[in-house]
Amino acid sequence: MIGRYPTPIERFAGLSTPRTTLWVKRDDLTAPRYGGNKVRKLDFLLPEAERRGVRRIVTIGAAGSHHVLATTLYARERGIDVVGLMTSQPRSPHAVEMLRASLGAGLDARAAPRMSDVLRLLPSVRRKGDWVVPPGGSNPVGTVGYLEAAIELAEQIDRGEAEAPDVVVVALGSGGTAAGIVAGLAAAGLAAKVVAVRIVPPSLAGAGRTLALAKAALARSVLRASTAALFRGLEVDGGWLGRGYGHPTDEGEAASARAADHGLGLDPTYTAKTFAAALARVESGAARHVLYWHTLSSAPMAPLLASAPAEADLAPELAALFR
Numbered sequence: 001m002i003g004r005y006p007t008p009i010e011r012f013a014g015l016s017t018p019r020t021t022l023w024v025k026r027d028d029l030t031a032p033r034y035g036g037n038k039v040r041k042l043d044f045l046l047p048e049a050e051r052r053g054v055r056r057i058v059t060i061g062a063a064g065s066h067h068v069l070a071t072t073l074y075a076r077e078r079g080i081d082v083v084g085l086m087t088s089q090p091r092s093p094h095a096v097e098m099l100r101a102s103l104g105a106g107l108d109a110r111a112a113p114r115m116s117d118v119l120r121l122l123p124s125v126r127r128k129g130d131w132v133v134p135p136g137g138s139n140p141v142g143t144v145g146y147l148e149a150a151i152e153l154a155e156q157i158d159r160g161e162a163e164a165p166d167v168v169v170v171a172l173g174s175g176g177t178a179a180g181i182v183a184g185l186a187a188a189g190l191a192a193k194v195v196a197v198r199i200v201p202p203s204l205a206g207a208g209r210t211l212a213l214a215k216a217a218l219a220r221s222v223l224r225a226s227t228a229a230l231f232r233g234l235e236v237d238g239g240w241l242g243r244g245y246g247h248p249t250d251e252g253e254a255a256s257a258r259a260a261d262h263g264l265g266l267d268p269t270y271t272a273k274t275f276a277a278a279l280a281r282v283e284s285g286a287a288r289h290v291l292y293w294h295t296l297s298s299a300p301m302a303p304l305l306a307s308a309p310a311e312a313d314l315a316p317e318l319a320a321l322f323r
C-alpha cells in the first residue's frame with residue numbers, strides 16, 4: 001500500500017458562513033513522497049500490474065500530468081518501467097515542474113502533442129509485457145480506489161469526525177475520482193450530491209462516461225448501488241472551465257488566494273477551478289454542509305526535483321509541448 005489512510009477531514013471555519021459549513025477531505029496527504037488523488041488509484045492499479053506480471057506501464061497524460069508523475073514514482077519503486085505519451089498543454093511553472101520530476105523519476109517520455117499523435121504512436125510503442133493504463137489511471141481498477149475512499153468518508157462520518165455532506169465538490173478530469181466517489185457514497189447509503197467540476201472540454205468528460213465508470217468499479221467490488229441512486233448522486237458542473245484545460249481563470253486565481261490564506265495550495269488546472277466552485281456553493285447557502293475533496297499533492301517538490309533535468313535541458317520535442 002502506498003497511501004496512508006484515512007486521510008484527515010477538516011472543518012474550514014474561516015471559509016464557512018453561518019448557514020453553510022465547508023469541510024475539506026485532505027487527499028493532498030495520501031502519501032508523504034507524493035500525494036494527491038492518483039495515489040488511491042495506484043493502490044489498486046499497481047497490485048493489479050504485479051498480478052498480471054506487467055513489466056512496463058504505457059500511459060497517457062498532458063505534459064505536466066500528475067498521474068504520469070505518480071505512476072512513474074510508485075511503479076519504479078516496484079521495478080515496473082513507465083512510458084508516457086505526453087500531450088501539449090498551456091505552460092505553467094507547476095506543469096513544467098511535473099514533467100521535470102517525472103523525468104527525474106525515470107519516465108520514458110514521448111511527445112504526442114495531439115490525441116491523434118497518441119493514437120498513432122501507441123501501436124508502435126506497445127510491446128509484450130506492457131499494460132496500457134488510460135489517462136488519469138481512470139480504468140475500472142483505478143476507480144475502485146475512490147470507491148474505497150468514499151467508504152472511508154462514510155466511516156469518518158459514522159465516527160462523528162464530520163457531518164454528512166449535502167454536497168461533495170470534486171474535480172472532473174478523466175473521471176475516476178468522481179465516479180468512485182459517486183459509487184461509494186451510493187453504496188454507503190449517503191444521499192450527498194457529488195458536484196463534479198469539469199476541467200476538460202465536454203467531449204472528454206461528462207455524466208454518461210462518469211456513471212459508466214461508477215458501475216464498472218462497483219462490478220469489481222462486493223458493494224452494490226442502484227442505477228437510480230448513481231444517477232441522483234451526480235451533477236456535472238461545466239461552468240468553471242474558462243478557455244479550456246490548463247488555462248487559468250480569474251475565479252480560480254481568486255479561490256487560490258483564499259485557499260492559500262487557509263493553508264491550502266491549489267493548482268491552476270484542477271483544484272483552483274474546483275475550489276472556486278466549492279466556495280460558490282458555500283456562499284449560495286443552498287446546502288448546510290459542503291465538502292471539498294482536495295486532490296492535489298502537498299508533498300514538497302524539492303526532493304523530487306533534486307535529480308531532475310533543468311527545463312533548459314528538456315528534449316526540444318518535450319519542451320515544445322508547453323504552449
Ligand SMILES: *Cc1c(COP(=O)(O)O)cnc(C)c1O
Nearest residue numbers: 066136173174175176177270295
Ligand atoms: C487527475 C487530477 C484530478 C482529476 O481526477 P480524475 O480522476 O482524472 O477525474 C483532480 N485533481 C488533481 C490535482 C489531479 O491531478
